[in-house]
Amino acid sequence: MLVTVVAATACGSGGDGTNGTSRAADQIPKPGGTLTFALGSDPTCLDPQQIQLSEGLTVGRHVVDTLTDQDPQTLEIVPWLAESWDVGQDAKSYTFHLRKGVTFSDGAPLTAAAVKTNFDAIVALGAKATLGYSYLSGYAQTVPVDDLTVRIEFTSPTAQFLQAAASPSLGLVSPTTLNRSPTERCSQPPIGSGAFVIDRYVPSQRVDLSRRKDYNWPSALARHQGAAYLDKLVFTVVAESGVRTGSLQSGQVDGISAVSPQDAKSLQEQGLTLLPTVHAGIVTNLHASPTPDRPVVSDPSVLPALQKGINRTQIVSSLLNADYRPATSILSSKTPDHADLSSLVRYDPTAAKKLLDDGGWKPGPDGIRLKDGHRLHLDVLWVPSGFGPEQSTIELIQQQLAEIGLELGVKRLSLAQFTPLYQANDYDLFWARGTTRADPDILRLIFGSKKPAPAGSVQEGIDRILEAQNAITDAATRRSLVEQAQRRILETGYGIPVHEQTTIMGFSPKVRDVTFTASSWPRFTDTWITG
Amino acid sequence: MKRYLIRRLLQALFVLWAAYTVCFTVLYLLPSDPVSLMVSGGAEQTSIDDAQLTALRAQYGLDKPIIVQYVDHLWHALRGDFGVSVQTGRSITQIFLDVLPATLQLAASAFTLALFLGLGLAYWATYARRLWVRQMLLSLPPLWASLPTFWVGLMLIQIVSFRWGLVPATGDDGVSSLLLPAVTLALPTAAGIAQVFAKSLRTVETEHYITTAAAKGASPTRVRLRHAARNAAIPALTLAGVWAGNLLAGSVVVETVFSRTGVGRTTATAVGTQDIPVVLGLVILSSVLFTAVNLAVDLTYPLLDPRIVSPAADPR
Numbered sequence: 001m002l003v004t005v006v007a008a009t010a011c012g013s014g015g016d017g018t019n020g021t022s023r024a025a026d027q028i029p030k031p032g033g034t035l036t037f038a039l040g041s042d043p044t045c046l047d048p049q050q051i052q053l054s055e056g057l058t059v060g061r062h063v064v065d066t067l068t069d070q071d072p073q074t075l076e077i078v079p080w081l082a083e084s085w086d087v088g089q090d091a092k093s094y095t096f097h098l099r100k101g102v103t104f105s106d107g108a109p110l111t112a113a114a115v116k117t118n119f120d121a122i123v124a125l126g127a128k129a130t131l132g133y134s135y136l137s138g139y140a141q142t143v144p145v146d147d148l149t150v151r152i153e154f155t156s157p158t159a160q161f162l163q164a165a166a167s168p169s170l171g172l173v174s175p176t177t178l179n180r181s182p183t184e185r186c187s188q189p190p191i192g193s194g195a196f197v198i199d200r201y202v203p204s205q206r207v208d209l210s211r212r213k214d215y216n217w218p219s220a221l222a223r224h225q226g227a228a229y230l231d232k233l234v235f236t237v238v239a240e241s242g243v244r245t246g247s248l249q250s251g252q253v254d255g256i257s258a259v260s261p262q263d264a265k266s267l268q269e270q271g272l273t274l275l276p277t278v279h280a281g282i283v284t285n286l287h288a289s290p291t292p293d294r295p296v297v298s299d300p301s302v303l304p305a306l307q308k309g310i311n312r313t314q315i316v317s318s319l320l321n322a323d324y325r326p327a328t329s330i331l332s333s334k335t336p337d338h339a340d341l342s343s344l345v346r347y348d349p350t351a352a353k354k355l356l357d358d359g360g361w362k363p364g365p366d367g368i369r370l371k372d373g374h375r376l377h378l379d380v381l382w383v384p385s386g387f388g389p390e391q392s393t394i395e396l397i398q399q400q401l402a403e404i405g406l407e408l409g410v411k412r413l414s415l416a417q418f419t420p421l422y423q424a425n426d427y428d429l430f431w432a433r434g435t436t437r438a439d440p441d442i443l444r445l446i447f448g449s450k451k452p453a454p455a456g457s458v459q460e461g462i463d464r465i466l467e468a469q470n471a472i473t474d475a476a477t478r479r480s481l482v483e484q485a486q487r488r489i490l491e492t493g494y495g496i497p498v499h500e501q502t503t504i505m506g507f508s509p510k511v512r513d514v515t516f517t518a519s520s521w522p523r524f525t526d527t528w529i530t531g
Numbered sequence: 532m533k534r535y536l537i538r539r540l541l542q543a544l545f546v547l548w549a550a551y552t553v554c555f556t557v558l559y560l561l562p563s564d565p566v567s568l569m570v571s572g573g574a575e576q577t578s579i580d581d582a583q584l585t586a587l588r589a590q591y592g593l594d595k596p597i598i599v600q601y602v603d604h605l606w607h608a609l610r611g612d613f614g615v616s617v618q619t620g621r622s623i624t625q626i627f628l629d630v631l632p633a634t635l636q637l638a639a640s641a642f643t644l645a646l647f648l649g650l651g652l653a654y655w656a657t658y659a660r661r662l663w664v665r666q667m668l669l670s671l672p673p674l675w676a677s678l679p680t681f682w683v684g685l686m687l688i689q690i691v692s693f694r695w696g697l698v699p700a701t702g703d704d705g706v707s708s709l710l711l712p713a714v715t716l717a718l719p720t721a722a723g724i725a726q727v728f729a730k731s732l733r734t735v736e737t738e739h740y741i742t743t744a745a746a747k748g749a750s751p752t753r754v755r756l757r758h759a760a761r762n763a764a765i766p767a768l769t770l771a772g773v774w775a776g777n778l779l780a781g782s783v784v785v786e787t788v789f790s791r792t793g794v795g796r797t798t799a800t801a802v803g804t805q806d807i808p809v810v811l812g813l814v815i816l817s818s819v820l821f822t823a824v825n826l827a828v829d830l831t832y833p834l835l836d837p838r839i840v841s842p843a844a845d846p847r
């Protein structure tokens with residue numbers, strides 16, 4: 001999950017990126033005003049180091065700064081609180097040279113010691129800091145070299161760290177806040193060095209922020225220096241999607257998250273600004289569990305046939321809108337080291353049928369194939385995410401697969417029902433909405449095995465590539481390893497990508513210069529309101 | 532009278548214990564692990580190691596045998612300690628006390644509104660001169676009762692807030708944001724009150740004391756208001772306990788549609804995240820509320836109608 005500002009512009013009519021060269025009066029940023037943005041659910045916890053919901057991280061992004069930042073366009077890692085850094089040859093140590101004059105909102109200065117206190121605290125939080133703790137896996141220690149130089153050391157190579165350092169999960173807070181209990185840190189506003197401070201939090205209602213007037217250390221991606229333009233930033237929680245849309249249309253809020261692709265067109269026709277962003281990380285996919293005790297899914301011909309039996313173009317064109325793209329790999333096109341492997345995920349029902357024929361699956365009386373008394377039936381576990389077209393997407397996949405003689409059953413579950421099945425590996429496939437992170441190491445988290453895989457198995461081969469990519473600092477070598485990993489995951493069918501995950505946000509036309517982080521969360525530090 | 536009091540109190544305690552036990556059983560029979568749900572934050576995978584999960588489970592007491600957890604929870608609950616939320620670590624009693632005022636405010640407004648609507652409608656429907664007016668009015672309560680609360684709420688938001696711009700659609704700042712949710716929540720309750728009151732008005736009409744009052748020369752209005760309505764109101768009012776339950780249940784939907792804080796919304800969220808201690812705590816605390824209202828009604832009953840505790844009405 002990572003951070004950074006994108007150049008998606010919330011300009012005038014329709015967000016077509018008319019980020020003009022000639023600046024008329026209403027194009028010169030004007031300080032002041034309040035922006036109210038409606039989230040779909042409560043942030044639940046204010047501490048960016050503990051929270052993992054994107055709502056909480058969106059709020060947290062405005063309160064804490066990070067050592068690095070990530071350009072959402074080029075995906076490059078750029079300076080923020082660290083002006084520069086040196087990476088150890090073995091990817092086991094990172095030395096950051098901190099910016100001078102940065103203070104937390106309680107007046108405490110940013111020092112090497114403060115960085116150490118923060119990182120030690122995140123590791124001590126353990127599972128409570130799910131994301132931060134996993135980014136710091138293999139953490140050995142932080143060494144304050146001098147007041148403004150700090151070295152972070154790992155016991156094993158950790159190539160993903162530079163990008164992780166741009167995540168609010170590794171955002172820095174004032175050392176005094178770290179004396180509070182984890183619970184207090186969730187319910188009390190964090191003291192960060194960010195452009196905004198939290199004034200008030202009413203659970204499941206709203207979070208009120210106001211800008212820090214003395215803020216003067218924006219990331220290298222900021223479009224302006226100094227304090228944020230907005231006086232106040234209010235995140236409200238509007239759970240019902242129709243009410244959210246209506247609130248934007250009637251001007252009760254200035255922006256909303258999660259516009260459904262069906263509503264997008266009518267909102268645009270009313271002159272509202274829509275900003276779609278494609279998420280970095282793992283695309284929306286069917287995640288397979290090829291355990292040997294599940295004879296159908298572990299049959300070597302089945303998953304590769306399934307991979308070719310899905311018509312992704314049809315899904316996107318008939319059920320989604322132009323803001324969505326068919327997947328070209330298991331990584332989204334916005335992820336560093338994404339490889340365009342369209343040829344591996346091309347719809348080819350003839351090839352799919354041939355794979356199944358060769359694998360010994362013969363069409364049965366009702367068209368569904370059979371082999372050794374087994375029916376070619378797979379169940380997909382589906383935990384509805386609230387994304388409108390999800391159900392019709394799965395139903396269309398069902399129809400497409402029926403054509404190659406594969407019967408897909410859909411089991412609709414609650415998260416509580418799903419979790420134990422997932423943990424016990426007790427499923428054929430599950431519907432994975434996608435996991436956002438702008439670093440290819442997300443593959444290791446999602447497709448690497450938690451316990452060592454049997455020697456010589458396909459999974460072991462994949463694990464080895466995934467470990468290797470995290471141990472390499474050389475960009476070209478890492479890219480080639482990541483490509484191999486994507487290729488293996490697609491060829492085995494462990495991940496069956498469907499479409500890239502897109503989020504559409506809606507804004508009033510008077511809201512300008514909304515930028516995005518590399519994790520596709522909105523960032524309002526350069527945002528201003530016209531007239 | 533004393534025996535009646537003790538019996539009602541014991542019944543109330545039994546109801547609370549039963550609510551706790553049923554709720555505990557249902558929640559702990561669910562095949563889920565709140566701790567993995569807490570660290571997963573959605574249907575996503577994490578790389579948290581088993582040792583960390585075990586430590587968290589121990590911290591929340593989830594590693595003990597079910598029966599021990601049952602007794603533990605019960606013992607703590609008796610002392611007003613319902614534990615902490617697995618998701619946020621906050622004390623559940625505190626969570627409940629934080630959101631209770633919002634729900635009470637909503638429920639009280641809705642109840643007042645429902646009372647006026649229900650009693651007024653039934654009175655008018657019973658005494659309207661024209662038959663077609665009576666019939667039309669009498670058909671309103673079943674209609675209100677059958678409209679889904681969710682839909683009514685969304686319609687009101689669409690028209691009153693989005694189209695006319697009279698009140699904000701969401702939030703809980705002040706009277707203007709309370710209006711739509713209160714109306715939405717009041718409708719089903721008003722329908723119930725109207726039906727009960729209209730029925731008993733018709734029953735009371737045939738009572739001898741009505742004839743007596745009329746014979747003594749009281750005006751028709753005086754007969755209706757002082758004699759008929761007063762007596763007919765008793766059954767509707769004594770159902771207050773039921774209405775209280777309705778309002779609590781309805782708040783789940785209403786608070787979600789209008790994005791308000793409150794007991795209902797908090798419970799719904801906790802169910803979604805499988806925050807078992809919170810669900811359990813909120814259900815118990817809500818049953819305490821519900822039982823208290825019913826107990827209060829039971830205890831005022833003898834004041835309204837002394838026959839209720841007289842030996843004739845009490846077989847023991």
